[in-house]
Amino acid sequence: MATDTVTPTPHATGKPTEARHATAETASRTTVKVRALSREFDGRGVLHDINFDIRDGEFVALLGRSGSGKSTLLRILARLDDEYTGTVQAPKRPAVAFQDSRLLPWKKVLANVMLGLPTRGVDGTETRARAEEMLAEVGLTDHAKAWPKTLSGGEAQRASLARALVRRPELLLMDEPFGALDALTRLRMHQLLRTLRQRHRPALLLVTHDIDEAILLADRVLVLTDGVLSLDLDIPFPVVGRRRRPGFTELRDRLLEELGVADDDR
Numbered sequence: 001m002a003t004d005t006v007t008p009t010p011h012a013t014g015k016p017t018e019a020r021h022a023t024a025e026t027a028s029r030t031t032v033k034v035r036a037l038s039r040e041f042d043g044r045g046v047l048h049d050i051n052f053d054i055r056d057g058e059f060v061a062l063l064g065r066s067g068s069g070k071s072t073l074l075r076i077l078a079r080l081d082d083e084y085t086g087t088v089q090a091p092k093r094p095a096v097a098f099q100d101s102r103l104l105p106w107k108k109v110l111a112n113v114m115l116g117l118p119t120r121g122v123d124g125t126e127t128r129a130r131a132e133e134m135l136a137e138v139g140l141t142d143h144a145k146a147w148p149k150t151l152s153g154g155e156a157q158r159a160s161l162a163r164a165l166v167r168r169p170e171l172l173l174m175d176e177p178f179g180a181l182d183a184l185t186r187l188r189m190h191q192l193l194r195t196l197r198q199r200h201r202p203a204l205l206l207v208t209h210d211i212d213e214a215i216l217l218a219d220r221v222l223v224l225t226d227g228v229l230s231l232d233l234d235i236p237f238p239v240v241g242r243r244r245r246p247g248f249t250e251l252r253d254r255l256l257e258e259l260g261v262a263d264d265d266r
């Protein structure tokens, strides 16, 4: 597996950082390995001694109340933040998708998807063909020449997914990607994500506030409570028809409890 080792840059202060991306274990079947990870902002601890793995192709949902540290953790895995302590082993170039699609407004949809591909090593024709193929997979062929501002929220997120997956990443990190969509569009995005996942098989970390989304999509759910990983639970259901499985409601209740939602709120 092409997991890379990266030497972290020193802190802006010039102090040597304790952060490091560890050497990949060649025999390992894990895409992500996090050990004793902690992060402070101005002396305030936000992540405390986090340990977990994500196996190749595994879909992990990360739940937690607002401010519990989910985005902080995701940003570290995405290599957008290296001022942590502990070790993080992860692919060098994970794909990342956010709530806001972050399409470049001055590039048309196809050109935005092409941005997901490396410029070196792939010639122009091949880049275009791969981007077109990926746009077809997310059902946006007809919008290839559209400007991002003309897309609906759901279409913009589909374009963002196409850009993220076009280079077939080993790891896809998503921070509340469907949070701004209406309920119906969100359900359609779930279906699309399931299909894309089956086809491309990246390891996936999905940050979400939506417990149902987590149970319906993921293989495993992690819960962060005030910066501590308080729950790490396998979802024991097959992919199809989860909502109707015996035990669905109990699992939902267990997660609500872990997130500190009182009975009265249900």
Ligand SMILES: Nc1ncnc2c1ncn2[C@@H]1O[C@H](COP(=O)(O)OP(=O)(O)OP(=O)(O)O)[C@@H](O)[C@H]1O
Residues within 6 Å of the ligand: 041, 042, 046, 064, 065, 066, 067, 068, 069, 070, 071, 072, 073
């Ligand atoms: N750059 C920063 N500087 C200072 N504090 C920060 C910074 N980034 C995050 N924090 C703090 O870290 C804590 C965790 O933030 P984070 O964004 O990870 O939470 P979250 O779980 O993603 O919340 P939400 O569900 O609202 O998105 C918060 O208290 C936040 O204020």
Ligand SMILES: [Mg+2]
Residues within 6 Å of the ligand: 070, 071, 072, 175
């Ligand atoms: Mg967040």
